Amino acid sequence: MLGIFSLWTYRNTTKTTRMPKETMKDQRLLPLYNKSGLPETPQQIPKKPGDTPQQTHPRRVYIETYGCQMNVSDSELMAGILTQSGHQTVTHIDDADVVLVNTCAIRENAETKVINRLQHLNHRKRRQPELIIGVCGCMAQHLRDRLLEAAPYVDLVMGPDAYRNLPIALDSLIRDEEAHISLKDRDPFLGLRLDKTEDYADIAPIRKDGIRAWLTIQRGCDKMCTFCIVPFVRGRERSIPLKLLVEDVQKLVDQGFKEVVLLGQTVNSYHDNGSDFGDLLFAVGEVNGLERVRFTSPHPADATDSMIEAMASSATVCKHLHLPLQSGSTTVLERMRRTYTAEEYRTLVAKLRERIPNIALSTDIIVGFCGETDEEFEQTYRMMADIRYDSAFMFKYSEREGTLAHKALPDDVPETVKGQRLKQIIELQEQIAADINTAAIGRTVTVLVEGESRRDADKYHGKTDSFKTTVFPKVDSKIGDVVNVCVDSTTAHTLIGQIIDG
Ligand code: 5AD
Secondary structure, three states, X not given: OOOOOOOEOOOOOOOOOOOHHHHHHHHHOXXXXXXXXXXXXXXXXXXXXXXXOOOOOOOEEEEEEOOOHHHHHHHHHHHHHHHHOOOEEOOOHHHOOEEEEEEOOOOHHHHHHHHHHHHHXXXXXXXXXXXXXXXXXXXXXXXXXXXHHHOOOOOEEEOOOOHHHHHHHHHXXXXXXXXXXXXXXXXXXXXXXXXXXXXXXXXXXEXXXXXXXXXEOEEOOOOOOOOOOHHHHHOXXXXXXXXXXXXXXXHHHXXXXXEEEEEOOOHHHOEEOOEEHHHHHHHHHOOOOOOEEEEEOOOHHHOOHHHHHHXXXXXXXXXXXXXXXXXXXXXXXXXXXXXXXXHHHHHHHHHHHHXXXXXXXXXXXXXXXXXXXXXXXXXXXXXXXXXXXOEEXXXXXXXXXXXXXXXXXXXXXXXXXXXXXXXXXXXXXXXXXXXXXXXXXXXXXXXXXXEEOOOOOOEEEEEEOOOOEEEEEOOOOOOOOEEEEEEEEEOOXXXXXXXXXX
C-alpha cells in the first residue's frame, strides 16, 4: 500500500498577518530544546506558505517512508513544508544532507525494521559526520526517549503533529553544525506534542506526478480499539473542511491526477459542520474530470446508509470497500472494543452486497489477540470463508506498550499458535482470492492505465474498479486512459488480458 507522488497545490498563497491565537498555538507546539541553547524562545512557525521564512542554509533532504498510506501522505506534507522553507527534497540518499525516516509503530516488527535501518544510517553518518538523521512519525511519538537510547546518534525526533517545526529544527541543527558544535555535545530536537487542532489544512503537499493522488481528509483517531497504538501516537480525530477538500481534488485533477484516494484512520467517521462522509464522497465524485475516487480505511461501525448510498449511486466512487473485520468472534471483538458484533458485521456485508451487487471487499484480520480460544479463532476462519474477501491483510497480534490491551489484557496466545492460525487463514484467503480471480476469466473489466508493466515493456498495468491489478498489451492506449480489458488468464493476484473496444 505504498509509494510517493507530486504536485504543488496552494490553498492560500497570500501573506497573512499571524493572529495571536496562532502564536499561542505555535508556542505550545515548540517543545524543541537543545543543550547548546538554541532556540530557547519560541520562533515564528509558518502558518501559511506565504509566511514561511526562507532558509539561508538550504539542505537536501531525503525522506524515507515506512508504514501505511497515511505516512506516505505525511511524507508528502513534510516535503511541502521543507520545500516551502527553501530546502530541497532529493530522491537518492547519496545526494542528501538530511535523512528523515518517517516511521510506523503499528506492530513491533515495524519498529524493529526502523531500528535496524537507523543503525545502517549511523554507518553512513560515520563517513559523513555532518549528515542529519531525523526520526519522524508514529514510532518517534511512541518510543520517545527510548528511541534515543536505542539510536543516540539521531538528531531530530518529531511526531505527526509537529511537522511545522521541521524548518526551525533543521535551521538550528545547521547553525550548530556551522558553529562546530558537535552532534555528540547536544541533545536532539524533540517535537512530540500532540495537537488536536493541527490538520495542516493550509500546507501544500508535494506529490510525484502520477495517476493516483492520496488526500488526507482526517487526522487522528477517537476509536480506542484496545490493540491499537494509533490514538496514542496520532492523537484525537480531526477532519479537514469539506470545501477545502473539494477544492483540493479539483486542483489535483487540474494537475493531471485521475484518481484520488481519501485517507483517514477511520475515514468514514469524517464530519464537517453537519456534512458526513457520504456527503464528502458525493461532493468529490462530482468534481469535473475526476475518473475515480477511493477511500481507506473505514470503520464498520461508521458505515452509514449515507456512505453506502454514495458508493452505490456515484459513478466515480469505486465499488471496492476495505472493511477491517479484525476478528469473526463477538467475544474477541468485545475485548478489542470494536463496537460491533460479528452478526452486525455480517448484516452490514449483506446490505452492502444487496445495494452494490458487484462490490469487492477486502479486510484486516488479527489472529492470536489476548485470550483468543480455538473456538474464537474458528469463528474468524468461518467468517472469512463465508464472506469470501477479494483480499485481506492478516496479522499476528503484536502487543503495543501504552495500548488498553497492554494495560489490561495478557498477551497469552503462544507465538506458535499465533503462527499456525495465521498460516491457516493465509491459505484460506489465497484459495478464495485465486477462485475469485479465476471466475473473472472471460469477463471484461474496466482498467485505469497506471504505467508500464515492470516485467514487460510492451504491456501496461492498471487497477480495476475493484482494485485488482491488471496487465495487458499497450496497443492504442496510454497512461491515464480508462480501457476495457477482457480477462484471459490470471496469476495469484493479477488479471491478465487484452484491450477490447468499449
Ligand atoms: N497487532 C497486530 N495487528 C495490528 N493492527 C493494528 N494494531 C495491531 C496490533 N497491535 C492491524 C489491524 C489494523 C491494521 C492497520 O493493522 O488489523 O486494521
